[in-house]
Amino acid sequence: MADNNQDDLMVIASWLYYQERLTHEEIAERLQMSRVSITRLLQRARAEGIVQFTITKPLPEQYKLENRIKEKFGIKSVTISKTMADPIDTIREVCRSAAFSLNKLLFPGCRLGLAFSSTLSYIVDFLDSTSAPKNIIIQELAGTYLSPNAPYGISWRIAEKLNAHINSLPVPVVVQSEEMRNGLLNEPSIREAMQGIPLVDLAMVGLGRIGHDSTLVKTGHFTPEIMKSLKEKGAVGDILLHFYDQDGNYVSNPIENRMIILKWDEVVRIPNVIGVATGQNKVEAIKGALRTGTIHHLVTDMDTALGVVQD
Known part of the structure; x- marks a missing residue:
C-alpha cells in the first residue's frame, strides 16, 4: 500500500x-x-468531497424552533415539549421536560433557588431521586404561599424528592405593612435564610402573566386593581414577583415594600435560571422575560413556542 x-x-x-x-x-x-x-x-x-453524507429526512420542526428562539433571544438552551389536547397534560409534559433540564444542570453541592409557581407544582412527579447529585441545597427565594390544597410548599416537596437540605423562608411572601416586613427581615433566622440567596447557583422559576385571573390574583397577593395599574405601566409578566415590560425593562409595583423576596438585582446575578411557562396567554410574558437577560434556559410547549418566535 x-x-x-x-x-x-x-x-x-x-x-x-x-x-x-x-x-x-x-x-x-x-x-x-x-x-x-x-x-x-x-x-x-x-x-475534498470524496466522502459525502446525505440525511434523508429534514430536521424535526421542534429542533429548528428551539434553535430559532435560542438565537433570537441569545439564551443558552430551549426545550420544547408537545402541546397536548388538555392544557393540564401540556403542563405535565412541559414539567417532565423541565425536570430533565434541571437534572442536567444540577451538580453536587448545588444551591438551587425556588419559589412558589402553579406550573412548577407538577415538576415533583418527574424528578428522579436516584440520579440526583449529593449535597444539594434548596434555597427559597421568596416567602411561602400555602393553601389547603398545598399544605407545604413546592420547595419542600422538591427538597424531599432530591434528598436535599432546605434553606427556607417560613414567612408570608406579602405582609400587611412595610414595618411588619422590616421586622421579619430583622429576625435572626430569616436574616440568615436571606443571606443564602446571593449564593444560588441555579434557579427554576415560573413566568407569570398580567391579568385579573392570574395566579397572583387567585392567591390573593395582588388585587385586580393592582394588576390593572401594572398593566397600564406596560407590565407584561413577572419573574419571582418582579415585573417587566415587553422590552424586558423593570416595572415597579406598589407593594414592593411589603414583599419578602429576593431583590431584582439578585435575580439578575443568578448564573443559571430555567424559565418554565406554557400557554398562548403567556407568550408576551415569555418574550418580555427573555429580554430581561435573567432567563438562560426556556422550557415550554410547541404551540407556545410558535407564538414566542413570531415578531
Whole structure:
C-alpha cells in the first residue's frame, strides 16, 4: 500500500472506515501506516468531497424552533415539549421536560433557588431521586404561599424528592405593612435564610402573566386593581414577583415594600435560571422575560413556542 497515491489511500481508508466499520487503529495496521496518518486521510476525504453524507429526512420542526428562539433571544438552551389536547397534560409534559433540564444542570453541592409557581407544582412527579447529585441545597427565594390544597410548599416537596437540605423562608411572601416586613427581615433566622440567596447557583422559576385571573390574583397577593395599574405601566409578566415590560425593562409595583423576596438585582446575578411557562396567554410574558437577560434556559410547549418566535 505504500506505493498507492494519496487519492487511492483516501478512498481505501474511507471505505474501510465507513463501509467495513474498522477503527482507525485497524485501518492503520492494514495499510501499514500510523493512526495519525489515517485520521488525516479521513479528514481530507470529507473536506475534498470524496466522502459525502446525505440525511434523508429534514430536521424535526421542534429542533429548528428551539434553535430559532435560542438565537433570537441569545439564551443558552430551549426545550420544547408537545402541546397536548388538555392544557393540564401540556403542563405535565412541559414539567417532565423541565425536570430533565434541571437534572442536567444540577451538580453536587448545588444551591438551587425556588419559589412558589402553579406550573412548577407538577415538576415533583418527574424528578428522579436516584440520579440526583449529593449535597444539594434548596434555597427559597421568596416567602411561602400555602393553601389547603398545598399544605407545604413546592420547595419542600422538591427538597424531599432530591434528598436535599432546605434553606427556607417560613414567612408570608406579602405582609400587611412595610414595618411588619422590616421586622421579619430583622429576625435572626430569616436574616440568615436571606443571606443564602446571593449564593444560588441555579434557579427554576415560573413566568407569570398580567391579568385579573392570574395566579397572583387567585392567591390573593395582588388585587385586580393592582394588576390593572401594572398593566397600564406596560407590565407584561413577572419573574419571582418582579415585573417587566415587553422590552424586558423593570416595572415597579406598589407593594414592593411589603414583599419578602429576593431583590431584582439578585435575580439578575443568578448564573443559571430555567424559565418554565406554557400557554398562548403567556407568550408576551415569555418574550418580555427573555429580554430581561435573567432567563438562560426556556422550557415550554410547541404551540407556545410558535407564538414566542413570531415578531
